[in-house]
Amino acid sequence: xxxxxxxxxxxxxxRTILSYSRSRRLLSRHRGGDGENGKRGLGKIFVNKVSKFHxxxxxxxxxxxxxxxTGFTEFTQQTVQYKLVPYWKEQEVKNxxxxxxxxxTSLGCVVFAPVLHYWYRFLDTKYPANTTKVxxxxxxxxxxxxxxxxxxxH
Numbered sequence: 001x002x003x004x005x006x007x008x009x010x011x012x013x014x015r016t017i018l019s020y021s022r023s024r025r026l027l028s029r030h031r032g033g034d035g036e037n038g039k040r041g042l043g044k045i046f047v048n049k050v051s052k053f054h055x056x057x058x059x060x061x062x063x064x065x066x067x068x069x070t071g072f073t074e075f076t077q078q079t080v081q082y083k084l085v086p087y088w089k090e091q092e093v094k095n096x097x098x099x100x101x102x103x104x105t106s107l108g109c110v111v112f113a114p115v116l117h118y119w120y121r122f123l124d125t126k127y128p129a130n131t132t133k134v135x136x137x138x139x140x141x142x143x144x145x146x147x148x149x150x151x152x153x154h
Contacts, residue, residue: 063113070108074101119145 054061078101082094123138 059114059117062117063109066113066116067105067109070112071101071105074104116142 075096078096082096086093119142120138123141127134127137
């Protein structure tokens with residue numbers, strides 16, 4: 001178990017971030033294709049299960065992804081604002097605002113994911129190809145729609 005120092009750069013990060021390297025080491029030990037015993041690597045099994053889930057439940061998958069992205073973005077912002085900047089200025093380090101983290105995560109899950117899921121489904125029917133030019137058109141339409149909604153124009 002890792003010893004946490006009271007004052008030090010590493011003590012401001014949660015243990016989950018620091019244990020990331022340990023989990024990568026464990027996955028890398030089991031990587032690879034089918035071996036002599038017919039066993040597949042943990043990394044490939046994980047990727048296959050995630051891919052299967054995404055194809056069977058695309059909306060639920062998008063809810064998880066967008067909720068994770070918005071929650072992690074707020075977490076990163078709070079880490080800089082509440083942990084790093086006060087540490088550098090030798091001020092008191094604050095706790096995370098858990099209610100704000102939950103609001104951003106639920107906003108990503110409940111609002112952003114369904115809206116964007118159905119918006120991109122609509123664009124996929126309008127522009128069915130997956131070439132770079134068509135993908136850029138889809139992104140351009142999404143940006144234009146977002147800016148129009150932000151300005152209050154329809």
